[in-house]
Each structure stands twice: as structure tokens, then as C-alpha cells.
Amino acid sequence: MNKPSVKLLIHGAQGRMGQALLRLCGEEPGCEVVAAVSRRNPSQRVVDGVPQLSTGEMNGASAFDVAVDFSLPEAFDAVLALCVERKVALVSGTTGLLGAQREAMEAASTTIPILWASNFSIGVAVLHDLVRRAAAALPGWDCDIIEMHHTRKLDAPSGTALTLGAAAEQGGAHPKYAAIRAGDIVGEHLVQFTGQGERIELVHRAMHRDIFARGALHAAAWLAGKPAGIYTIADMLGDKIGLDSTPRSR
């Protein structure tokens, strides 16, 4: 018998990530978008068969299994509350969340499954592991994290930089951060360990935001139907590429 499809609500649908998610959702087997939510009232009520809702209309969305949220911190509380009310899963990549929002997410995870990640690429999941191991092997070396993004990005340091910093701290380093906003850079993270007379550079360059969208759609299919709890990218990929749990940060 065929598995029933996983019904998705895309939150932040008019954004750069939201548009990539809508374009790529057909690639994830068994996933179907049933609602696309944006801040403003939509100019068209239905696009490619998908109902378009404004934030104010979100609570009236038809039944869904997973909300996929790539929005902004000020929009996050509403989608978390809706998932708790409907008892459905949440995949979120929204960065720059406040401490209180992280706590609300932890509290919600006692009733629904949640996977939040600052970066949904496989490369960065592997980079976390490399950074933790490099930091542990290089006590006393300076650790600097330099991130570069497009000029429209609002938060700094990026969520990924902070999560990589948490990995470095797990290895005993004390990272410092620098952020560059320039042109249309999708996302670059350089973690630099500097000793006396030598330097190691670990770098990830995202060439396209489709890598994040594909990761998030895969996470949604994976998370649907899981028991309540907080899950990480490493939980999702761990068996495949042998990762320990991902460090948490904003």
C-alpha cells in the first residue's frame, strides 16, 4: 500500500527560501504543499493549485502534517503556536531567534516533533564535526569564524556561524566572529584556527539556496509522524554519514 503523502504548510512563502521550497517540493517523494503563508495578503488566492494565505489567515489553513518555516524571528511565535495547537511537526530554519523563543521551542517539543537547524546543507553538518575535532586537537590556538552573506540578510553573526562556534566551544576553543554583507553571496563560513607560524582554514561555500531547501524538505518528510521531541540534522543524517549530535545555538 502507498504511504499517504506528507502535507506541508510553507511559512515565509514569498521569501527567498520560501520560493525555493515551493519550486522544489515536487522533488521530495510523498510531499505535497497544501498552504503557502506570507506576511501580506496574496495577490492571487491559489497558485499552481496551492492556497495562498496571509499571516492573519494562517490559523484557517486546511489540515497539514508539517510546517516548514523560513521566515523572521517576529513571525516565528505564530507558526510554533499553530503547530502546537494542531499537534503537527515543525521544521524551521529561521535564524536570529531570541533566547525566549528557543525556550518556547524546547517547551513545545514536549508535545510535537521539532527540527530546527541554522543550516540545512549536508556540507555544514559535516563541517560542525570537523570544527569540533579541530578545536579539541588544537588547544591554545585562536579560533575565528568569518561569515559572508548577501546584503539583505538581517541577522549577524549568522545562525550557522553561531552553531559552528558552539561546535568549536565543545572542542574547548573560544571563537571570535566577523560578518561581511556583500552583493548576492548565498552563504560562506570560514572557521580559522591560528597557531604560531601556521593556520588551518575550514570553509564551506553555498553556491545556491536550493541546497537548504532540499535539506529542509527532506527533513519534513523524515520528521512527519515522529514522536514529540527536538531533533537535529545529525539525527536525520547520522546513520548515513556517521555524525554525532549537532551542537545547538541560535
Ligand SMILES: NC(=O)C1=CN([C@@H]2O[C@H](COP(=O)(O)OP(=O)(O)OC[C@H]3O[C@@H](n4cnc5c(N)ncnc54)[C@H](OP(=O)(O)O)[C@@H]3O)[C@@H](O)[C@H]2O)C=CC1
Ligand atoms: N537554516 C537554513 O538553512 C537557512 C536559513 N535561512 C534563514 O531563513 C530565514 C528567511 O530567509 P530568506 O528567505 O532569505 O528571507 P526573506 O526576507 O526573503 O523571507 C522572509 C519571509 O518571511 C516573511 N515574514 C517576515 N516577517 C513576517 C511576519 N512578521 N509575519 C509573517 N511572515 C513574515 C516574509 O513575508 P513577506 O515576503 O510578505 O515580507 C518572507 O516571506 C532567515 O531567518 C534566514 O536566516 C535562510 C537560508 C538557509
Ligand SMILES: O=C(O)C1=N[C@H](C(=O)O)C[C@H](O)C1
Ligand atoms: O539568511 C541566509 O541567507 C542564510 N542564513 C542561514 C544562517 O543564518 O546561517 C544559513 C545560510 O548561511 C543562509
